[in-house]
Amino acid sequence: MEENQVISMPRIGDKAPEFKAVTTQGPINFPSDYSGNWIILFSHPADFTPVCTSEFMTFATMENQFAEANCKLVGLSVDGLYSHIAWLRTIKEKIEYKGMKNVEVKFPLIEDITMEVARKYGMIQPGESNTKAVRAVFFIDPKGVIRAVIYYPLSMGRNFAELYRALIAMQTADAFSVATPADWQPGDDVIVPTAGSCGVAKERMENIEEMHCYDWFFCTKKLDKEKVLKTVLKR
Numbered sequence: 001m002e003e004n005q006v007i008s009m010p011r012i013g014d015k016a017p018e019f020k021a022v023t024t025q026g027p028i029n030f031p032s033d034y035s036g037n038w039i040i041l042f043s044h045p046a047d048f049t050p051v052c053t054s055e056f057m058t059f060a061t062m063e064n065q066f067a068e069a070n071c072k073l074v075g076l077s078v079d080g081l082y083s084h085i086a087w088l089r090t091i092k093e094k095i096e097y098k099g100m101k102n103v104e105v106k107f108p109l110i111e112d113i114t115m116e117v118a119r120k121y122g123m124i125q126p127g128e129s130n131t132k133a134v135r136a137v138f139f140i141d142p143k144g145v146i147r148a149v150i151y152y153p154l155s156m157g158r159n160f161a162e163l164y165r166a167l168i169a170m171q172t173a174d175a176f177s178v179a180t181p182a183d184w185q186p187g188d189d190v191i192v193p194t195a196g197s198c199g200v201a202k203e204r205m206e207n208i209e210e211m212h213c214y215d216w217f218f219c220t221k222k223l224d225k226e227k228v229l230k231t232v233l234k235r
């Protein structure tokens with residue numbers, strides 16, 4: 001990559017950049033093919049590498065869990081299609097890891113040898129590598145808007161339970177007009193929007209039957225786990 005080249009980095013709130021690509025599941029038009037679904041678009045540095053293999057096996061094993069939450073997975077690396085196919089076949093036929101075996105990766109894996117998509121999404125970060133994508137994760141909502149972005153370095157495998165938690169937390173925030181506190185899990189109390197006027201702040205402190213107010217700006221309320229799961233998961 002040329003020195004001083006401007007690298008675009010899609011941000012939270014931006015429309016997900018569009019592209020057409022060849023994948024292990026056939027050609028895709030992104031994100032329009034996924035309209036109405038949440039999407040996790042994620043990059044990995046290279047096929048036939050150990051951290052990436054552990055990640056793909058984990059993500060493939062959780063694919064149904066994400067699908068129940070109306071979320072499709074789409075992977076990418078700057079390798080070619082035949083390398084992708086060979087790697088996914090090796091994973092299925094040969095690799096047994098942490099009780100996972102015979103794992104079939106059914107979600108699409110984008111070939112991006114030209115790095116066109118990786119550059120569009122700021123996945124090539126030259127301080128880390130000029131030739132490999134970092135481990136980027138883009139959460140895109142059903143309207144095609146980027147809602148969260150997480151980057152990890154080459155050496156570190158992602159925590160997929162956290163990616164799932166983040167997805168459910170964003171869906172909960174949308175469905176119930178609340179925010180979620182540190183380490184929130186379904187069933188934990190949620191945060192009600194901060195009082196926007198002195199009157200509401202006063203009311204909050206006087207009328208705290210449904211809420212627990214730590215102070216006027218920090219109030220939580222109960223939100224039943226079943227209610228959350230019934231709303232965000234297809235049942």
Ligand code: BEZ
Nearest residue numbers: 045049050051052154155
């Ligand atoms: C890995 O997936 O194991 C890996 C890939 C690129 C650099 C370092 C580790």
